[in-house]
Amino acid sequence: MFKKYFITGLLVWVPIIITLWVLGLLVSILEASVPECLSSKSLFGHYIPGFQLVLVVVVIWTSGVLTANLIGRTLLGYWNTILGKIPLVRSIYNSVKQVSDTVLSTDSQSFRQAVLIEYPRNECWTVAFITGSPGNNIISCLPYDNYVSVYVPTAPNPTSGFFLIVRKDSIKSLDMNVDTALKYIVSMGVVSTYKIK
Incomplete structure (x- = not known):
């Protein structure tokens, strides 16, 4: 009887714990990408939980808004051209960009069937x-x-x-x-x- 209830409890908690762990890992990676000068401690003098994550989300969303218009697309084109001329960076950036464009694009048919x-x-x-x-x-x-x-x-x-x-x-x-x-x-x-x- 103990074994049955224990396994039932595991089936409840294991997905929750793994989901929280993956989300925590993702949040920590995103927060680590923010420079120290933009942290809540540097800006406001004390630590605000989740501030860096919100900042990353705002920056990504703003980037999407800016590149959705003609000026943004033009600037992005110049940026891609510059990175495309740097030997080592070119191969890494172009490969990653091609994969992300294919997988994340709403018009893409990859992984759709x-x-x-x-x-x-x-x-x-x-x-x-x-x-x-x-x-x-x-x-x-x-x-x-x-x-x-x-x-x-x-x-x-x-x-x-x-x-x-x-x-x-x-x-x-x-x-x-x-x-x-x-x-x-x-x-x-x-x-x-x-x-x-």
Whole structure:
């Protein structure tokens, strides 16, 4: 009886504790990005909890507002051009920018569709996400022209995984949104409510 109630209690508290831990880690990372001269202690003489987080949110939101107009986009274009001319910075910045533009853009179709593919061998199926189509230079090296790029996340940590190029006719579409698919992966199949189209 003790074991049953203890496990039930764990099922209640573990998700809450992990969620709070991840949020706390995110907040500490965001607050650490604020220079010391802009901290509440430097500005007001005493520590105000959450001040740096609010400051980061305001700066990000203001940046979005400013770059949404013509002048902001022009300045951002100049900034991208300058960073694109610095050798080491160029490769890092362009790679990170391309990934963030693809994943965070509201118009992007990456990670918008969950599919089922045979991986790592025939008759073994796993959930994957369509990330786009391979470029013409890659398509020209392949025997067919109907390929898609997919990301196969690992379980229970979907932040790591494998990038594959597979034929369109070898995948099965799932009637499952991205959130449900991620829950299915993280739970290692315990949450299994989905339909194949």
